[in-house]
Amino acid sequence: MTIIVKLNDIVRCHDFPSNPDCYIIGKVVEITMMLRCEIIKVVEDGEMVTHIAGSTFLTAKPGEGWMDDMFGDWERVQVLG
Numbered sequence: 638m639t640i641i642v643k644l645n646d647i648v649r650c651h652d653f654p655s656n657p658d659c660y661i662i663g664k665v666v667e668i669t670m671m672l673r674c675e676i677i678k679v680v681e682d683g684e685m686v687t688h689i690a691g692s693t694f695l696t697a698k699p700g701e702g703w704m705d706d707m708f709g710d711w712e713r714v715q716v717l718g
Contacts, residue, residue, distance in 0.1 A: 640699035640712055642672060647717045650674070650696045653704070658683040661694055662717065671695045672714070 642648060644665055650672075651660045659681050663674030675693050679686040696702070699714040 640714055640716060642668065642699060642714065642716060644668060647677070648672070648674060649715045649717055650694075651713050651715075657711075661696075663694060666693065668698075670698075672698055 642665055644667075646665045647662065648665060649660050649662050651657065653659065661674070661676060661680070662678040663676050665672055666675050667673035673693050673695055675691065676688050679688045696714065699712065702713050704713070
């Protein structure tokens with residue numbers, strides 16, 4: 638399945654296929670070779686973690702991450718809205 642990500646989409650990005658309780662939710666603010674997202678929420682081990690307001694993170698586009706093929710039917714980058 639091909640995930641299409643657009644500017645201003647809200648995405649959930651997971652780090653590892655074996656840990657669904659660690660992810661970042663962000664708003665896509667730039668698309669180049671990577672996605673740059675403004676952080677909305679950071680979750681580690683199922684718990685929300687404090688982050689600096691206005692900070693951003695980078696992640697590979699869907700299907701281009703080095704472990705994307707290890708996620709199986711579960712997508713590393715999920716569009717929430």
